[in-house]
Amino acid sequence: xxxxxxxxxxxxxxxxxxxxxxxxxxxxxxxxxxxxxxxxxxxxxxxxxxxxxxxxxxxxxxxxxxxxxxxxxxxxxxxxxxxxxxxxxxxxxxxxxxxxxxxxxxxxxxxxxxxxxxxxxxxxxxxxxx
Amino acid sequence: xxxxxxxxxxxxxxxxxxxxxxxxxxxxxxxxxxxxxxxxxxxxxxxxxxxxxxxxxxxxxxxxxxxxxxxxxxxxxxxxxxxxxxxxxxxxxxxxxxxxxxxxxxxxxxxxxxx
Numbered sequence: 408x409x410x411x412x413x414x415x416x417x418x419x420x421x422x423x424x425x426x427x428x429x430x431x432x433x434x435x436x437x438x439x440x441x442x443x444x445x446x447x448x449x450x451x452x453x454x455x456x457x458x459x460x461x462x463x464x465x466x467x468x469x470x471x472x473x474x475x476x477x478x479x480x481x482x483x484x485x486x487x488x489x490x491x492x493x494x495x496x497x498x499x500x501x502x503x504x505x506x507x508x509x510x511x512x513x514x515x516x517x518x519x520x521x522x523x524x525x526x527x528x529x530x531x532x533x534x535x536x537x
Numbered sequence: 538x539x540x541x542x543x544x545x546x547x548x549x550x551x552x553x554x555x556x557x558x559x560x561x562x563x564x565x566x567x568x569x570x571x572x573x574x575x576x577x578x579x580x581x582x583x584x585x586x587x588x589x590x591x592x593x594x595x596x597x598x599x600x601x602x603x604x605x606x607x608x609x610x611x612x613x614x615x616x617x618x619x620x621x622x623x624x625x626x627x628x629x630x631x632x633x634x635x636x637x638x639x640x641x642x643x644x645x646x647x648x649x650x651x652x
Contacts, residue, residue: 442612446634449609453641457648459582460589466582493567496560503557 430517437521438495441488448485479536486532491524556611559604566601595649602645606638 428436458469472478498516501507507516573594577584588594613634621627 439612439616442609443616446609446613449605449641450637453644453648457644460586460648460651463582466585493564497564500557500560 429514430521431513434495434498434517434520437491438499441492441495444488445485445492448481452485473536482536483528483532486536487524487528490527490531491520494520494524494527552611552614555607559608562604563601563608566597566604569597570601589649599645599649603642606642610634610638 455469455472458465458472460466473482498507498520501516502513507513573588574580577588589598614631617627617630617634621630
């Protein structure tokens, strides 16, 4: 049996790595997660497009799905995923041609990507989904 | 001078380029669609149908979706290669993604060119 007092003195190790993820890293992993989300829902989104263009009756069915609270919630998430993926993607295209690679600019544009995609999500969702 | 001989499947640079070109196509389409959508408002079935009945809109939307499927293939292949280590499962997921995307491409044609 290990000594209780000795055991108490053992050093604690906190996992601090999530706190250390730089904002550019956050944008990067969210880019990957949002891309995965969009892929996972692409069949459903195509189904919705199909329904919306098929006939007036299926257009109404499409509107019911889009108007359903659960449908809205999923579409809100996908709208954010699309907008974040788009904004972060534009940033990555600039990084590809070595624009904005210095630390201060890279941090600034990371913050911009997060803020702009969230703001656009709110604006578009309030106009289209609600 | 060391002359580097590039060996391998050569798909790295090609896929890198496919990812970027398809991204630009989709970004441009997003702007065009947003403009056309805003101009067509208010949206009901008739205006929505009319929007997608125009020849240029069909072609532009098709290019968007084909770019999307190519883009999704490169992205999903990267994700599977990063996180799925067992070779059999990785192969199965690659095949599944390809089949889903090819199926989606065929479906997109029928959606856009239906009478």
